[in-house]
Amino acid sequence: MTLRHFQIFLYVHDEGGMTRAAEKLHISQPSVSQAIREMEEHYGTKLFERLGKKLFLTVAGEELLQYARHIAGLVNQSESAMQDFADGSPLRIGATLSVGESIFIPLLDRFRKICRQRVYSYIHNTATLEKALLNDELDLALVEGNIHSPYLKEHPFMADELVFLAAPHNPIPRTISDLSQMPFITREVGSGTRELFTRIMTEQGIKPKIIGTYNNSESIKQAVMAGFGIAVLSERVANHELAAGKLSKFDIPGISFTRTFRIVCHVNKYQTPALENFIDLCGNFDDYHRL
Structure with a gap:
């Protein structure tokens, strides 16, 4: 049995007849009939029976169907996997x-x-x-x-948690009211961090004093460590500085940044x-x- 036999078998089943299967495959109807006949001779049993104008699978055909679909699926997967290597596309x-x-x-x-x-x-x-x-x-x-x-x-x-960050030697705000007086260094508009920061500040009725906007977290951390202001960043990106004591994180009751x-x-x-x-x-x- 060849892959072509299994493909024709599946088309005959899915289309309900040899003529429509031949049309879909762009081959002649006698070629389809011959392929099915070869399969039935190979397995020694009928795979289809005709009721009216439509073909239906026999019990043996139903059993073969699951294997044919599995084979076709494996072929498709192998084609896709090999294409990754053939075209060199990253x-x-x-x-x-x-x-x-x-x-x-x-x-x-x-x-x-x-x-x-x-x-x-x-x-x-x-x-x-x-x-x-x-x-x-x-x-x-x-x-x-x-x-x-x-x-x-x-x-x-x-899940990811953002935290307030400040230089260890700088005064740390304790209330929402205190935050309104603090200079903030933020990410640029269009970043997810800036979007979440803006939404939470708006919900709390805070209009932050933004003194700097940077497009990377490293520059923000450096500015905060230098004492220019405070920031809100993912705790993951500040782990090393927090562990080394170069930055401090703090909480404000009623405010959390979870994303x-x-x-x-x-x-x-x-x-x-x-x-x-x-x-x-x-x-x-x-x-x-x-x-």
């Missing part, structure tokens, strides 16, 4: 700065060890990544900000085995990271 993965500065590199490192697929990585804010996904410039993005396009689908994979890192891709994006592997890796990141 998996294009984007990440926001918050993701990029905390978990992105460990994710890529783990992926490199379990998959031979080349990866092109791109780090920018949520708004820019959304545009790249819509323009098919990325296969997938890891974001924390809101996605607005109905043509993109999201899947949460990790979720999410996997985003186009609703029509075909998921290659490599892409599926990376998505699975994201979902199990905490388990892998503890290894």
Whole structure:
């Protein structure tokens, strides 16, 4: 039996007849009949029976159907997997700065060890990544900000907590009222961190005094450590400075910044085995990271 036999068998079943199967396959009806006859001779049993004008599977045909579909599925998977190597196209993965500065590199490192697929990585804010996904410039993005396009689908994979940060030697605000008087250093408009910060401040009736806007967390941390002001960043990106005593985190009663890192891709994006592997890796990141 050849793959062609199984393909014809599936088309005859799905189309309910040999004539329509032949039309779909762009071959002659006698060629379809011959393939089915060869299969029945090979297995020594009838695979179809005719009732009226339509063909139906026999009990033996029903049994063979599951194997035929499994074989066809494996062929499709192998074609997709081999295409990744044939065209040399890298998996294009984007990440926001918050993701990029905390978990992105460990994710890529783990992926490199379990998959031979080349990866092109791109780090920018949520708004820019959304545009790249819509323009098919990325296969997938890891974001924390809101996605607005109905043509993109999201899947949460990790919780993230933002904290207030200050220089250890600077006065630390204790109340919401105190916050209104403090100089803030923030991320740029379009970033998920800035979006969440603005929303929470608005909900609390606070109009923050923003004295600096930077497009990366490292510059913000340096400015805070120098005593220029306070900031709100993911605790993940400030772990080293907090552990070294270079930054202090503080709480304000009634205010919390909780968000979720999410996997985003186009609703029509075909998921290659490599892409599926990376998505699975994201979902199990905490388990892998503890290894």
